[in-house]
Amino acid sequence: MLITCPYCGPRDVIEFTYQGDGNRQRPQPSSQDLDAWNAYVYDRLNPAGDHNEIWQHSGGCRAHLRVVRNTLTHEISSSGFARGDHKAAARHKSEAKS
Amino acid sequence: MAEYSAFSLLKNAFTGNKDWKPAWRKPDPKASYDVIVIGGGGHGLSTAYYLAKEHGITNVAVLEKGWLGSGNVGRNTTAVRSNYLLPSNTRFYEHSMKMWENLSHDLNYNVMFSQRGCLNLAHTPAQFDDYARRGNAMRHLGVDAELMTVAEIKRLVPALDVSGSARFPILGGLMQPRAGSARHDAVAWGYARGADRRGVDIIENCEVTGFLRDGDRITGVSTTRGEIRAKKVALAVAGSTGRVMQLAGIDKMPIESHVLQAFVTESLKPIIDTILTFGMGHFYISQSDKGGLVYGGDLDGYNSYAQRGSLPIVDEVMSEMLALFPGLARVRMLRSWGGVCDMTMDGSPIITTGPLPGMYLNCGWCYGGFKATPASGWCFAWTIAKDEPHDFNAPFTLDRFYRGLVIDDKGQGATPRLH
Amino acid sequence: MSPRRTETGGRIDRLRTIRFTFDGTPYTGYAGDTLASALLANGVTLFGRSFKYHRPRGVLTAGVEEPNALVTVLRGEVREPNIAATMVEIYDGLVAVSQNRFPSLAWDVNAINQLGGKILSAGFYYKTFMGPVIGPLKGTRFWMFCEHFIRRAAGLGRAGTAADPERYERMNAFCDVLVVGSGPAGLMAARAAADQGQRVILCELEPHFGGSANWSGETIDGTPVADWAARAVGQLEGHDNVRLLPRTTVWGYYDGNTLAALERVTDHKEAPAKGEPRHRYWAIRAKSVVLATGSFERPLVFPGNDRPCVMLAHAAERYANEFGVLPGDRIALFTNNDSAYRSALALKSAGAAIVAIIDVRQDLSSEMRKLATDAEAEILSGHAVVSTEGGKALSGLKVQRFDMVSGALTGDARSIHADCLLMSGGWSPTIHLASQAGARAEWDAARQAFLPPKPTQKWVGAGAFIGSFSTAEAIAEGRAAGLSAAGATGAPTALPVVDAAPGDPDPAPVFEIKAKGKSFVDFQHDVTAEDVRLAHREGFVSVEHLKRYTTLGMATDQGKSSNVPGLAIMAEALGKPIPEVGTTRFRPPYSAVSIGSLAAERFGDLKPERLTPMHDWHIANGATMYSAGLWYRPMIYGLAGETIEQAYVREAKATRDSAGIVDVSTLGKIAVQGPDAAELLDRVYTNMFSTLAVGKARYGLMLREDGLAFDDGTTWRLGEQNFLMTTTTANASKVMQHLEYFLDVIWPELKVTVTSVTDEWAGAAIGGPKARAILAACVKGTAVDNVTLPFMGIVHGKIADVPVMICRLSFSGEMAFEVYSGAGYGTHVWEALIEAGKPFGLVTYGLEALGTMRIEKGHVTGAEIDGRTTARDLHLDWMLSKKKPFIGSAMMDREGLIAPDRLQLVGLVSLDNRPLNGGAHIVEELDEANPHGSIGHITACCYSPALGKHIALALVSGGKARHGTRAFVSDPLRNRFGPIEIVSNHFYDPDGSRMHG
C-alpha cells in the first residue's frame, strides 16, 4: 500500500503509523461529560467502505495525515495534512483562551 | 446419521464410500425460529450446538452469508491455550480448554486437538518476570504452567537458536503443557454436524441484509433468502461485527476491524513439536500434522474488511522467524492469507445480552477467537437461553470500557491495533 | 551418450558437461539443463513419491507447476527441501536427493498405504482416531498417540537446522511499467513501453527470456521464434531505461501496485561471488503493470494418469525443443484440444515415434488430421485412455471408444504399446497475480478456463494470460498492452508475421474419463476423482470446502494444473456449471518463496543495536551488558569471581557509602520549544509546569486519555520557551508520538516544536554522599553548592574543557546529579568524572544496582506503570493537579479506576530471609499443594544492602490498607513459598533527607 504524504509524496505503508478513526471528536479539555469522553476514547466508526482516518508519517516527515481509504479495497481516495482541519483548530483555540 | 468410527470407515470402504451422507443438511429457511444465530463460523455453530444440547432449544437457525466456516475459524493458526494474565480471561479460556479436551468425543468428530504445549520465549529478565507473573497467576487458578530453562527449551525444539550470540538471546520460557493446536475446519464441520443432528437448521449463502424491528426490539432479520422472524437474534459475526451492527443502526462500537495474516510453509518432516512465541517481536509458530509450518505475527495495523494482507508484515514475520530459526532460511513460504479480526479496546471479547432488546452479542475476539470456540458458544448459549450471563462471561460486557473495568491483558489501553 | 538425448537441438551447451548427483548416483548433463531435463536425458523415470499413498511418480511438467518431481538440494549441511527438479539449473557439484521415501526412492515401505486406498479416502481423519471415551486413553491421549505416527509419516522434505551461511537482500525498485513474463507478449510490451521512454522492468521466472518462443518451434518473419526473441532481448538490453530480471518470479501483487518478486541470483552457481546475495527480494512499486504470464496446460483425469512417463504434452515438447531430450521413444498423446498436435509434430521431428493420438473428440479438423499425418501418428478420434500400465516407468496403455457427450466408454479396450504418454486437457491462463490484485476470475465457456477479471489495480493483460493462445495474438496484444501501460497510443505499425501450426484454442469440455482405477486430480496430495465425489456426497460442495476437505490444490504446486479439473468434476456431480461451484481467489505467493529472501537484509540482523556514547568504555571496563529494548546498558561491572548479586550489592552499597556513577544516556529526551511550550506541558502532565522557573527541573507524570498512568520523568526548563523533557527509556518513542499527535491533530494552534534529542546528550548520573565533592573537584565555571545548585536546580559549566549541563535530581535517593554533555564528548566527560571520583571511592554501577536503589526508595518504573495502574494505585495522586484539566483527567475517576480493591503499590519484606522472585504472587493463606487466592504479585525485588533484607515492590489488592500485615509469597513455578510483611513502598530514607542534603 502506498500513502501519498502531501510533503514527501507517495510512500510505502511501512513508513506510517495508523492512528485510527479520524471522526472522533475530543471534548473540550475541561468537559465533564463522561459519555462524550467515553465515546471519544472507546467508540470507533468502523465502516466497510470509505473511512476517514489519521495516519502519521512516522518514518518520514512525521506529519499526521487525514486519509480517506476504502476498507474493502484499500484504495485511497484522498490524503492531506491533518492539521489542515482549521475548524477544529479554531474551536480549540477559542477554548484555550477562555 | 451414522456414527463416525474406524469401523464405519472400514464398512464404507467395502461399499466404495458410496453410503456416506452429508455432514449437515442444506435446508431452506423457515418463516420463524426461537433463535437465529447470525454467523456460521465456529462461534455461531457452537452456540447453536450448545443451545440444542445444553438448553434443549432446537428451533434454531444459523445463517451464514457464504460457505460455512468461511470466516476466521478457517483462517487462524489453530492455537488453543489458556495462558492469560488476568483472571477473567484465564477462567474463561480454561473453561474452553477443558471443553477442548473432550471435544472430539462430544462431537463424534475428530477435531485433532493435540496438546503439544505452548511455549512463550523470554529474552530479558524483565520479560522473564512478566511470564513468571503470568504463569503464577495461572497456577493460582488451577491452570497448568511451568517455567523452562534454556537447556530444556533446546531439548524440546532443537532447531531453535538458543546461543548467547543471538540478537535477543533466549533466557527461558513459560510453557503451558496442556495447550495445543487443532484442525480448524474440523471444528466448524464437527459443530455443524452436531448441531444439525440435534435439529438446528444451518443455512448457507444467506446474508443478513437488515433487522426486523418492533420499536426498539429486534424481531427477526431480512436476508438474501427472505425475511426470517425469531424471538431472539444472536450475533456471532466476529470480523464483520461493524457491518452487521450498522444494519441495526449502531455505527459506533469499541471495535476496529483489522487484518491478521497467517502463513504456511511447504510440508516438512517434523521439526517443531510445540507452539512457540517470540518475546522480542510478534511471532508464533507451530507445525501442522501435514508438515507445514503454520505461523503469523502482528496485525497489518489498519482498519480493513478485505482479507488481504500487506507486504511489510510479511517481511517482519519472516525476519522474526529466522531470528529464532536461522536454519529455516531455505524453507519456503507456500501460502498466505488474511482474516479480519474484531479488535476491541482492551483485547478481550464481548459476550452479552443486548445492546438492543431481542439482540445478543458475541464479538470482539481480537485474534484469539479460535481457542475460545467451545466456551464462547457455551457461554453465549447460556446467555441467550437464560437472558443473563454465566459467571464465565459476566466480565465481558459492552459497558466495561466506559466504567473503567477493562480487561487489558497487554496493558496497551484503548489502542486496538496494539492488542 | 545419454540414452534419451537427441543428436542436435535445444539451447543447451553441448560443449560444457556438468557433473552432479541424484540420490548419490553421479550423472552428467549439459550447461543449460534443468535437473529434470538432465535426469530424463539419463533415462531416469522415477523422481519422487506422492504425499499420501507414496506412489511412484515421474516428472509431469517442465516448469514451476511441477507437483511430482520434488527434490532436496544439499549444499554441505545446508538443505533446501521441496524444490521442483524442473526449476533446478544444474551446476558442477550439484547434490540432489529425493524425499518422502524410506529406505529408497525405488523401494518405499510407505507405499503400503496404497492398499488402504478406500479407507484413506478424503476426510478419513475426521471420522476416526478418537479413541475411547473412558479409561487412560480418554481425552486427547489416543489421538495424540496415533498422531505421533501420522506426523512422522507425513511431511515431504526435511529442513535443516544448520544456519544458512548465505545472504539475502532486498531491493526497493520503482518503475513506470513492470512487465511480468517474457514470452512474445511480454517482450513486445516491454519494447513498446521502453520505446516511449518509460522506466521498464521485465521479470522472467525462468533462466531465459522468451517463454514459449524458446520451444514452440514457430517462425516470425521467417526466422525461428527463439532467434526473434533473442534479438528482442538484445534490443532491450541496449536501453538504459530497462531492467531485465531473469530467474525472477513475481509472486505477489499487493495494494498500491506494489509487487513482490524473488530473484534467484546464485542458485544456479557453484558458489556466490563475494557479497553476492543468494536471493534478491524485489519490492517493486510500478505505476502500471503488464501481465503476460502465459498459461498452464492441464492434465486429463483418467485411471493411471499419475504413472511415471505420463507427462503434459507441451512439457515433452519443451524437453525436446529446448533441452534436446526425448521423454520416450514410443510416444502416445491423449488430448481434448488441438495444441497436442503441434507437440506431436515437434516430438516426431526430434526423433520420437508417435504411436497414437487419442482424442476425445469424434470430429477433428482437416488441419489436425494433416498434422497427425505429418507426425506419422495414428489418430484415435472419439477415444479415451482408460488405463496405463507399468511400474516405475510406463509400458503401455489401454484405450476405448468414448462418447464426449455422455461420457460413456464402449467397445473393447485396445492396448497400445508406448513408453511415454502425453496428455493435454486444455489450458488455464496464469491469472494468479490478477486475482491477488483483488478481483474474481471469470469463467469462459469457450476456452473452458478462468480468464482474468477486470483490473482493480493498474494493470493490463496480454497473450495467453487473457486467453489468446496464439503467438500472433500475443505479439499484437503485447505491443498494445505496453503502449497502454505507458499511457501512449502508438501509431499503427506492421506487426511481425508469425508462421505457426494451426489450431483451435477451444478444447472439448472433457476433464475426466470415468473408468475403473484411481484417477488423480491433485497428483502430489493424491486427491482422486472419487475423493472429489465423496466430498460432494458429504456436502462439501463449495470450492473452499472441496479444497479443505480433500486438500485439493493445497500441495506445493498450489493446484496450478489441478484446480480446474477438480472444479469440473465437482460441477458435474452437482449438475451445475463450473462457475457456480465457485472460483478460488489466489493469494500470495504465486509460487513458494524462500523465507530467507523475505527476511532479506534482516536475516542475521533482526534489529539494530542502539549504543550509548560510553558503550565502548563499559565493554572495556568489564561491564556485563543487558539488552533493554534496542539499547544495550551495563547490568553490572563485575569483579573477578563475583556473582551478579555480589556485584550489584557492592555497587549499591558503595554508592550509598561514597558515590556511584551510572550511564543514563538512554533516557528519552525531547526538546520542547516555542511560545506555547509551557502550555503544552501543562496539558500533557498531570502537574503544573508553567510555574516552573527557568533553571529548574520538575518531576512529571503523564496519563493516557483513558486515565491510566502512562509515563514519568523530569522536565527541565532551560529557557522561557525551551524545555528539556526526559522520559523513561522504554517509552521514549511512545511519548514523542503522543506529543506529536496532540500538537498536530488536536491542538494545532499551539506553537511548539518537539524534537527527539535523546542522542544529542550523553548522560551520567552521579550520586552518593561524595557526589557533590566529586563534581566540585572537576566542574569549572560554576559552583555546585547547595545555594547555586539546590535540589532540582540546573547549572551550566565545563568538565575537562567540555560544556556540561548539570541537574541535581535523584533516582537513587542519594544526593545526586545528572551531568549532560554533547554525545560526542560523552566518554571524555565520563572519564573525567571517574578520574575526579577516584579519591572519593566512586564506583560505576549498572542497572541491577540502579534497580536495587530505586526499590529501596520505592520509585516506580515500567514494571509498576504497566498500562493497568492508575496514579492512585502508585500513590502518585499528589501529582494530580486540581487547577487545570490534563490528558486523562476527565477519565481517571471512573468507578473501575477508583475501586478500593484495585492492585496498589506496596513494599514487601521477606520474613524468612530468603530471596524473593519477580512475578511471584502474594496470598493471604498459603496452600503449596493447591495454590489459590492470589491478592497480587511482585513487580521487582532485590537484596537491599541498605536494609540488610530481601525486599520487593508489589502490586497488591487494597494494598495500602494492608501495611503492617503479614501475608505469604506463593511462587509455585519456582517452588518458593514463605512469609512476608506488607509495608510502605518507601523503604529507605522516606523523608528524603539524604537527597535533599
Place this chain on the structure above:
Amino acid sequence: MVERQSPLEPEYYPGSHGNFEHGVDVILSETRPGSILQLAAWPGEEKRLMSAIYKATGLALPDGAGGGVTDGARSAFGFAPGKFTVVDEAEGLAAAFSGVVTPAIGTVTDLSHGRTAMRIAGPKAEWVLAKFFAIDFALPAFPIGAGRSTTHHDVFAQIQRTGADQFDIYVFRSFARSFWKALCHASEEVGYEVQ
C-alpha cells in the same frame, strides 16, 4: 579543543573491501560536520525562516517540499513541513542563528552531536541505498540538493543528494554504528572503499 568521538570508530576500516577486485563502485565515509541544526518555522513563517537561513549561511533554499542546496561546506534541505536541516563543516552554527530566528519565526534545535553523517558516493550508490530505503533514488525523482526523510525499520534517516551519485545520510547517533555496519555489508557486493 576536545575532539568529538565518532560512534563509528571501532567499525571504521579505511581501505577497499568486499568484491573490490572487480572495481570499487561506492565510496563510504563519515563526513563529521561540526554543526547539524534543525530549524522549524511556525505555519506561515516558512519564507521568513528560509531567508533567515540565507542570512546566516548564504544558502538560498529553493521552494518546494524537500528542496535543498549545498555549497560543499554548508548544506540545507527541507525534511518536513516548515522544517529544515542545516549543516556546516564548522562548529558553532547555532550561534549564527541566535537573534536571526526569533520566537515569532520558529525554533532552532542543535543536533550536532545527536546525528551522525555518512556519505555514499559512486556509480552504485543508488543501488546500495535502494537495499535499505523504500524511496526512489533515481535522479529525476530525487534531484541534487534535495532532502528526504525516510526509515529503514528502526533507523530513521534524512538523506540529501549532494551530487549526481553522492548522498549524505543523517542517522541518530545511537544507531549510527549499526547502520554503518549494515551499509558496509550491503556494499560488499559492489566493492567499496572506506575513506
